[in-house]
Amino acid sequence: MSDNGQHFVADHVAGLPRSGIRDFFAIVAAMPQAISLGIGEPDFVTPWHIREAAIFALEKGKTSYTDNLGLIRLRREISTYVENNFGIGYHPETDVLVAVGVSEALDIALRAVLNPGDKVLYHEPCYVSYSPSIVLAHAQPIAVGTSAEDQFGIDPERVEAAWEPGCKVLMLNFPTNPTGGVTERAKLERLAKFAIEKDLLVISDEIYSELTFEGEHTSIASLPGMRERTIFLHGFSKAYAMTGFRIGYACGPQPLIEAMMKVHQYSMLCAPILSQEAAIEALKNGVPAVTKMKDAYHKRRDLIVRRFNEAGLDCHSPKGSFYAFPSIQSTGLDSMSFCNGLLDQEEVAVVPGTAFGPSGAGFVRASFSTSYERILEATDRIERYMNSIRT
Amino acid sequence: MSSVLQLLLEGERLDTAQMAQILGLPESEIDAELTRLKAEEILLGWRPVLNPERAQEAVVRAVIEVKISPERDGGFDRLASRIARFDAVESCYLMSGAYDLLVFAVGKDLREVATFVSERLASVEGVLSTATHFMLRAYKEQGHLLLSPLDGEDKPAVSP
Numbered sequence A: 001m002s003d004n005g006q007h008f009v010a011d012h013v014a015g016l017p018r019s020g021i022r023d024f025f026a027i028v029a030a031m032p033q034a035i036s037l038g039i040g041e042p043d044f045v046t047p048w049h050i051r052e053a054a055i056f057a058l059e060k061g062k063t064s065y066t067d068n069l070g071l072i073r074l075r076r077e078i079s080t081y082v083e084n085n086f087g088i089g090y091h092p093e094t095d096v097l098v099a100v101g102v103s104e105a106l107d108i109a110l111r112a113v114l115n116p117g118d119k120v121l122y123h124e125p126c127y128v129s130y131s132p133s134i135v136l137a138h139a140q141p142i143a144v145g146t147s148a149e150d151q152f153g154i155d156p157e158r159v160e161a162a163w164e165p166g167c168k169v170l171m172l173n174f175p176t177n178p179t180g181g182v183t184e185r186a187k188l189e190r191l192a193k194f195a196i197e198k199d200l201l202v203i204s205d206e207i208y209s210e211l212t213f214e215g216e217h218t219s220i221a222s223l224p225g226m227r228e229r230t231i232f233l234h235g236f237s238k239a240y241a242m243t244g245f246r247i248g249y250a251c252g253p254q255p256l257i258e259a260m261m262k263v264h265q266y267s268m269l270c271a272p273i274l275s276q277e278a279a280i281e282a283l284k285n286g287v288p289a290v291t292k293m294k295d296a297y298h299k300r301r302d303l304i305v306r307r308f309n310e311a312g313l314d315c316h317s318p319k320g321s322f323y324a325f326p327s328i329q330s331t332g333l334d335s336m337s338f339c340n341g342l343l344d345q346e347e348v349a350v351v352p353g354t355a356f357g358p359s360g361a362g363f364v365r366a367s368f369s370t371s372y373e374r375i376l377e378a379t380d381r382i383e384r385y386m387n388s389i390r391t
Numbered sequence B: 001m002s003s004v005l006q007l008l009l010e011g012e013r014l015d016t017a018q019m020a021q022i023l024g025l026p027e028s029e030i031d032a033e034l035t036r037l038k039a040e041e042i043l044l045g046w047r048p049v050l051n052p053e054r055a056q057e058a059v060v061r062a063v064i065e066v067k068i069s070p071e072r073d074g075g076f077d078r079l080a081s082r083i084a085r086f087d088a089v090e091s092c093y094l095m096s097g098a099y100d101l102l103v104f105a106v107g108k109d110l111r112e113v114a115t116f117v118s119e120r121l122a123s124v125e126g127v128l129s130t131a132t133h134f135m136l137r138a139y140k141e142q143g144h145l146l147l148s149p150l151d152g153e154d155k156p157a158v159s160p
Helices: A022-029 A048-059 A072-086 A101-113 A130-136 A156-162 A185-197 A254-267 A273-285 A287-311 A335-346 A372-390 B003-010 B016-023 B027-039 B077-084 B110-121
Strands: A096-099 A119-124 A140-145 A167-173 A201-205 A230-235 A248-251 A364-367 B060-068 B089-094 B101-107 B127-134
Touching: A022 A335, A048 A273, A072 A096, A072 A230, A072 A248, A072 A273, A096 A101, A096 A254, A101 A130, A101 A167, A101 A201, A101 A230, A101 A248, A101 A254, A119 A130, A119 A156, A130 A140, A130 A167, A140 A156, A156 A185, A167 A185, A185 A201, A248 A254, A287 A372, A287 B016, A335 A364, A335 A372, A372 B016, B003 B016, B003 B027, B016 B027, B060 B077, B060 B110, B077 B089, B077 B101, B101 B110, B110 B127
Parallel strands: A119 A140, A119 A167, A167 A201, A201 A230
Antiparallel strands: A096 A248, A230 A248, B060 B101, B060 B127, B089 B101
16 A cells, blocks of 8 residues: 555544644744734743752753652642632542543543443533544544623523433533633523433533633532542643643542552553642642732733734623633634734734634634734734724 | 722733733723822832843943941831932842842943942942952843743644
C-alpha cells in the first residue's frame, strides 16, 4: 500500500473531524505582531511560592513515581479543599485521584464508565476535547445546545428533550470554556432530579469555579443524592495559573475512582511528583494569589464586555472564566470569515465559535486574560473592523 | 482604596481616557479623583521606575544607617526632616532597631556620595554616627524583577 501508513489508523480515530481552526492557528502563529485574544490560559505566571515549592522538591531529590492515586499528602489537601469550598466530603484514601490535568481525568473517567455504543449528553459550545474524548471511548456524543438568551447556562428542558435510551452520562462544565456561562442552583437541582430519574452518571468539570465573578458557584455533586452518581473534576491550571504543570484531580465514589485508577495506572502510572508537590503548596497557601488574579480578570471582563457592546458586538457578561463570547451575527458574516477578516485587516486574533461545536456558530471567543493595554488596543481595532464591515 | 488608585498601583501606563474606559467612569470623574489624591498628598508624584542596570546616566546608590539623638520636643522629626531635605537623599525612614534613620542616597560617583556623607550628613549637629553601604547590583526594583526576563516564546498564540 502507498498510503504512507494511513490504513493503520483506527477507524474511530480516522473518523474524528479535523479541527477546522487548525489552519487558523497556524496563520496566527506566523504573525507574532498580531494581538491574540485567542490564548486559553492565564497570562499570569504561576505564583512564585508555588514555583519555589517545586524547585525545593527537586532539590530534595523528589524525582520518583508516587502512589497511582497521587501523594496522600496532596489527596488530604484536596479532600479538605473540596469539603470547605464545595461542601462535598471525599475520603482521601479512596475517593480522590490525582491526574495529569483535568484533560486526563476526563479521558479516564469516560474510558472507565463507557461501554461501546453508550450515549453521553454534553452541552455545547464546549471545550474542544469533549466530543472527541467520548468518541475515543467508543461512545456516542449527544450535544445539547446552550444559547445567549440563557447566557449559555444549561436549560434542563433541553437536556430532557435530548435524552434517549442508552444515555449513561451527562457531562457538565460550569463556568464554561468558551462562553463563561454558569448554571444557577435551581436549574442544577432540576438536572440532578433528572439524572436520578434516568440513572445518569454526571461528570462535572469545574476547573473555572474559582473564577466565578457573580453569585456563588454550586457543584452538582453537592446536591442531595448526587455524590454517589457524580465524578467531580477539578485542577490547578486556571485558578493557580499552573497550565504547564499538567495537574488536576477527580473525586467520586470509591468504585468509580477505583475503575479510573486502573485506566490511569496502566496508561499514565501517576502524575509528575514535582507538579504534585507544587499543588500541595497551591492548596495550602494559594488563596491570596488566586484572589488577586480573579480581581484582575473581573476588571478586564467588565472592560472587554463594555468595549464589545460599544463596538456593536452583542456580548453577554460572562459570570465566570476568562472568556467573552460575543455574537457576530449583526455582521452577517460566519465565525470563520469574521475571524479571518479581523486577522487580515487589523491583526487581531479571536477564535471562531465553531471551534467549540456547531452551536458556537455566530459567535467568537475572546480571552481577556491579557493586559488592559492590549484589550484596549484590540477592541479599538475590532471597532474599526466593525465600521469597515458596515460601510 | 479608590478604584482609580488601585488601577494606578497595578502599574500599567494609562492616560485618563484609558482609565475612564477601564473603570467605566467619565473622564471628569477620573480627573477629579486624581486631583483629590494629589491635594490630600496621597499621590505624591509620577516618577517612572528605571532599571538601575540599564539606566543611561551612571549613578551610585548608597544606603546609610544613621544614629541621631532624639530631642525633647518632637523626638527624631526635626533632625530627620532636616536630613531628608538634601537633594542627594531619595528616601529617608525612621527605623526600629540598631540605628534610627535609614537614608537612601544617590550621587554621580562614589566620591560625591562619600562627600555628602562626611561633609553634609555626619556634620549635622545631633548625628551620632553613620554607616554607609554602597549598592552593587539590583535584582528587583519596586516590584519589577531584573536580570531574568520571562521567556514567553513557548506559549502558543492560540490555545483551546
